[in-house]
Amino acid sequence: MTLPHTVALSRLTAAPLVSPNFEALISIRPQLLQNCEDLPPYLLLPEVERLLMAAPNRHAAIIFNLLWQTGARINELLALNFDDIELLHGHDDGMMITLRTLKQRTGNNQKPQRGRPKRGLKREVGVWCPKLRHEIIEYKRTFKRSNDKPLLVNPQTKQPWSAQMVRNWFKEAASALEQQGQALPIDVSPHVLRHSYAIHLLLHHVDINTIKENLGHRSLKSTEVYTTIWKSERYYNLRNVPFRSALTTS
Template structure:
């Protein structure tokens, strides 16, 4: 997609200023900034291609409506049509851009006049307790790679970490005695993360096998790296962890495609099914908004499940 960095139009300049605001003042992650740039550049390029003047006052309800119609005709990733959810991301980015403009005293279309598209309710994939146990027991423990993988799987299920958070862990930042550590997650949100005793034990076993001084908690074990090798060259990548989880999922013939994020879902589901309150789970997951955590409640509300079993599960018997 074309870059608007060199464009002298009013809209292009303001988009670049908005992206700078996200980075400097909001502390948004590079991925968030990349996505917002992608969606807003697509909007600006569409306006230019349609011959619409690239000025803020020209963003009106009719223009937005036409842009949304244009999105419905675009192909999606591996699909014949862009999903409503992806269309929604474009609208969210545009609304955020307009809110920022209004905050900076520009007279533009009110973002409240742009409705978000209705999307299908997201289905949460998670593992049952028995499936989690099978996955956690999948690694071969006779090798250091197996012990590392076992420790990673235990940490993922014990903490609900995002995979991007997991790979950033450093040895000296984890208090194994207190079984906790601090982390700065999505959107710069800080939280305390707690380890189970089992996850802690496996981290200790893995670290006891290592005879290096590299800073990352999880490293690759290929060849014989020099002691002077930079720490970041040894750190596992997000992709390598995703491949590892997928490998063990296939090995154990689990019924769903397991990813690190499915393990995060499983962590949250396990807590809620055990009776944890949703606000505590929100804090542990590092969700900014409670609405994000509420996607789990339709499958985990223990009280409703018990009411259903008590009153509806009788099969119509008197």
């Protein structure tokens, strides 16, 4: 089962929703990524839609959608309990998702640790997607997840899905799209969706401080790397400005 895409935007900080020219933005992306060293690889909405629809199973579909709509790091997402999700009523069926901000946790052996972060700053990210909200409720009911237990769990092992398994699902989805003649232009991963989320919010004029808070960045400098995307908009806006030149030749 796959979930249709929806756009998660802050209703309080976003400008009126006007769809960017994604075709133009896609065409100029290779030049931007080549010339702007700090700009990370990203997908744009039409490409993300294809990826979400190619999720290989129900678990992958929910994880892909949550990554896309929260900008979470993969370890933050896999640590979610159901009680980290506040279901809002009377607000277009939205949700507030509490993420424990953690770039990477390591144990004594310096290897990434799994499970729920014990400490760290928390942040709340609004998601406005009735279909995803409904699917999370049904997912909890189907797999009998307690409020205080990890939500995204392998039903066979009863353990949280590993980040590697999620990365394998991304490869599987990308391979399926390639076989269908709809190959994505970059290698996809959970972190690519995080970058894509940030770019998507910028393109819809969500203020950069909101994006910083949603991503869990300590410094605004970490968020500002995404603003290079505005170069593409400046390039294409100039195409619509009429100039008239009266040239003379001798």
